[in-house]
Amino acid sequence: MYNLLQRLSGITSFAMSVLMALAVVISVITPLIPSSPTHQVTLHNVQTTSGRLMDPYDKTSKSAEYARLTFDVDADLSSMFNWNTKLLFAYITADYDSPNFDTNRVVIWDRIIRNKRQAKLRLRKHHNKYSFRNYALTFDGIERANLTLHINPVPYLGLMYDKPMLSIPIDIPRAPEPIDKPAKGKRKSSR
Numbered sequence: 225m226y227n228l229l230q231r232l233s234g235i236t237s238f239a240m241s242v243l244m245a246l247a248v249v250i251s252v253i254t255p256l257i258p259s260s261p262t263h264q265v266t267l268h269n270v271q272t273t274s275g276r277l278m279d280p281y282d283k284t285s286k287s288a289e290y291a292r293l294t295f296d297v298d299a300d301l302s303s304m305f306n307w308n309t310k311l312l313f314a315y316i317t318a319d320y321d322s323p324n325f326d327t328n329r330v331v332i333w334d335r336i337i338r339n340k341r342q343a344k345l346r347l348r349k350h351h352n353k354y355s356f357r358n359y360a361l362t363f364d365g366i367e368r369a370n371l372t373l374h375i376n377p378v379p380y381l382g383l384m385y386d387k388p389m390l391s392i393p394i395d396i397p398r399a400p401e402p403i404d405k406p407a408k409g410k411r412k413s414s415r
Contacts, residue, residue: 251382288361320369
């Protein structure tokens with residue numbers, strides 16, 4: 225009746241249809257798998273300084289106000305790993321409103337978590353990894369911000385989604401006034 229190539233074509237197209245239906249089911253079911261991660265972020269200190277910061281990630285290095293945060297992170301994200309989780313992307317943002325822009329979000333720390341063993345985070349007196357500065361180069365008109373821990377599960381198959389886990393309010397202090405330096409070539413008189 226049918227030759228070998230027609231039978232092979234029928235089996236292959238049926239197998240591909242079954243695989244596509246299975247891929248759709250997996251991508252729909254994966255976000256519904258329950259997980260109960262534990263997490264806590266504790267802020268110790270916020271310092272603002274003025275000046276030029278030599279940041280390897282920011283090539284502009286203009287004179288600006290920078291905030292340096294000291295925080296603790298305690299999190300056990302191992303329950304978020306399942307059969308479809310390739311890795312987790314954890315990051316902390318500082319969200320604030322400024323006079324120039326309604327919403328500002330600055331990533332100050334991130335980590336890629338590849339397995340369950342790395343999913344237990346215990347950071348003590350950790351500083352921000354990336355510089356925290358306002359686009360207007362000063363924190364004038366900004367008193368408060370929110371520190372938010374986000375987790376992005378990266379699946380083998382399906383869509384990525386952002387999961388904001390925790391948000392704590394912080395106060396942004398004023399930077400101390402810079403000390404004026406004497407001009408070059410002029411010495412202070414000793415009299």
